[in-house]
Amino acid sequence: MPVFPRGSLDRRRFLAASAGAALATAALPGCASSVDTGSGAKGAKETLTIMDAAWLKADKQKAEQALGINLNVITYDVTKLNAMLAGGNPPDVVRGVGATDVPYFAARGLMADLDPYFAKSDVLKPSDLAAANDIWRYDSGAKKQGTGPRYGMAKDYSQDCMFWYRTDLFEAAKLDLPSDTEPLSCEEWLDLGKQLTKRRLGKVKVYGLSAGALNGPLTTFMWMTASAGGSLFAQDLATVDFSSPEALKALQWYLDYAKANIGPSVVNPNPDGWDGPTYQASRMAMANDGYWFGGVIGADAKLSGVSRLAPAPQLGSHRVSPCFGATGLWVPKGAKNKDTAWKFFEYYFGTLAEERATTGYGIPSLKSLVPKMPQDNAFHKQSYTVQQQELPYFSVLPVSPYAQADALNVVLTKVLPDAVNSGTSAGKIADTLNSRINEQLARGKELVG
Template sequence: MSDNTPAGAAPQLSRRRFVQGSLMATVLGGTALGTSACAASVNGGGSAGGGGGSKTTLTVMSHDNELDKKTIQAAEKALGLTIRFVQSDDIKLNAMLAAKNPPDLVRGLGAVDAPYFAARELMTDLDPYFAKSTVLKVSDLDPVNDLWCFDGHRQGAGPRYGMAKDYSQDQMFWYRTDLFDAAKLDHPSDTEPLSYDEWLDLGRKLVKRRLGKVKVYGLSATALGNFSPLMGMTASAGGSLFAEDLASVDFSSPEALKALKWLLEYTKADMGPNVVNPNPDGWDWPTYQANRMAVAGDGYWFGGAIGGDPKVSAVSRFAPAPQFGGTRVSTSFTATGYWIPKGAKNKDAAWKFFEWYFGGQPAKDRATSGWGIPTLKSLRSQMPQSTAFQKQAFQVQQRELEHFKVLTFTPYVQLAALDAVLSQTLPQMVKSGTPAGKVADRLNSLMNDQIAKGKQALG
């Protein structure tokens, strides 16, 4: 399984619900930001077990289409625990944390949640647990797990606060060969990435309209929101959306402005789902399956859906992430997994769940499903390779791994707040033809105000 499926999808499609919750960031306290090398043991990390001979009750906050009844029953049987399920909800989580009565395990997005909660000293440093584990070895962790490390300044360094369950490099894309052939277009290379300009040009050539309305989308480029793709595009242009201190964004820098202009052009062209004209299907798969989308900007996980439909998989191929310049970057926007709150009452029991879920049979089942890249390197060989479709996707994905890069997110505000600014600002500015420079100025003003408030609240 993977971690980006939208609400309302079938239980196994549980990954795309990735934008968590609300915009509040001031309910929580916290001050100091620790520093140390990623995966280095920093402190003793206390824990509380069940005790008394009775079964420990482990409270887990997750999505019910990921941690379903079958998985809960298997965990209870394997671990000798009772699991109390709590539906994921940012408002509820922040209230539980503020009341010092948090869940024992929380589903989260390492790419954007780790800095926010670690900066508030709300996450358990897991280095001591990894150091003692015979199941989960740091040397076996895929580099995507470094998105769960935060040293107070950047991700990829400092204590390890969580682990991803599976992942994708989210700017890679799938395409339908039948629609390319009908348009008499060459298929994208399996080895050499397209430029973003080439990708946009393909979208223009592949879109089909009838009576002024889109009949077939040429390109879907913002299936994971708008801010995260802009981060990735800016990085591939050689820059960063965030300032060095992570306390501001700058859409006016040459690299970020290049990415913003691309997004504005994509939106104006109305060649695919966008912030002005969203996909009525809610996500890419129903549209792609119905032969109404030529290019789906979704990572490896999307192949799990494609592989379940023989007719669609026969005409589908996978391609490397497009790039803006010589700095080839292919990152993950989510790295969805679990973390243990610092105030959790059953940390040892939560770690047992960690080992079972991330290193036991559930991890093996996820690896063979095609719904994401396993986050233990030792399980990569278990990724499906039995069909021509699976072999092509596996080979493209294996080559892409060397271009993975950790991109640091700000600890001062949650992703939902920044995506909300884009959703509220871009439609009017696109419709009015506002120049990119003025759009950049407006985004800088609105986002930096939110970030400043979050920094002030953090103290």
């Protein structure tokens, strides 16, 4: 399930609560003894500092009892994280978005190599790791993600460009339902969004389509450019080119979407902060969220009765269905409690993962847990089948190690609104984006080498 810091505070609260539900279910008392800190104090407990979404107090206490340690949970903040890493006093465990965070932090030597821990673990065996976990691998020499040491692990994952839709809103608009097997073209998707949008007195009352990626617009452009047969980043990942025919096509699609005002965008963000509340309230017909979003929907029998999952739309003939999340945990190279951090890993990705697998909040990170994915009713059977059919098109698109994805999204969210409102052409916007983003990447490359 993709997560923070790309979403809103409301979204983070929701995700923290959902994580807390898993903790409350799986953290059983009395299943671990106290960890000896070596201080000589009998029964003294070690403190593990975790940078994560906020935890509920009761869930934190249950996890502490299960592990026999104290947890110091600090809310994730990328600025604070960078400062702690620079100051040589990092958290012991950090929550991260594998697809976009690993290249940046691993290239700078800030992540601990966890291969020795995986090799010895009876809980997290390399042979049981889903292929999506390769997102958490990075070869610093080749500057290539997907190979090399493992620096973390995904708690679960989704193909993030798939979308959910409400059959009741389609039927009310007298529109055919999307196929379970054949992806829509992005043009067809946009057209459906326009037809499904409802306005009153000039204001949007029902969004026809939410095409805003969870982790910011950068990933939308990466996905659509790849589908059109190109790559937003150059082969050496040191530059972007929004002016290429494929990237320009993706940029123009997004401009058309934003101008049509049929869904949340960088021009008009969703007042709810993210898709969940809007979709639940019948104010969004299509939500561009991966399989993990089914965990939100499945908790409501009425909502799940009118909801279905569809393949990722395609801008061109190259069918790709990427993962831009694979949210999980990593251990900083400078962390002082690596052994205890690994015990937390085994608890979090082992014990708690069994409960998470049954909720529909993403595809399990362990292959042995895939049979636990929910298939108990028509809603879960449909989404499970569509997700399994989508797996052959799974991909991880290359992200530059020379700048944090959040920083590049800041450029996009600054440039695009004024450009859309002023009617600036896609070509001129592309030139501006190339200049500003490539300047950032060049500075980063000087630091990394």
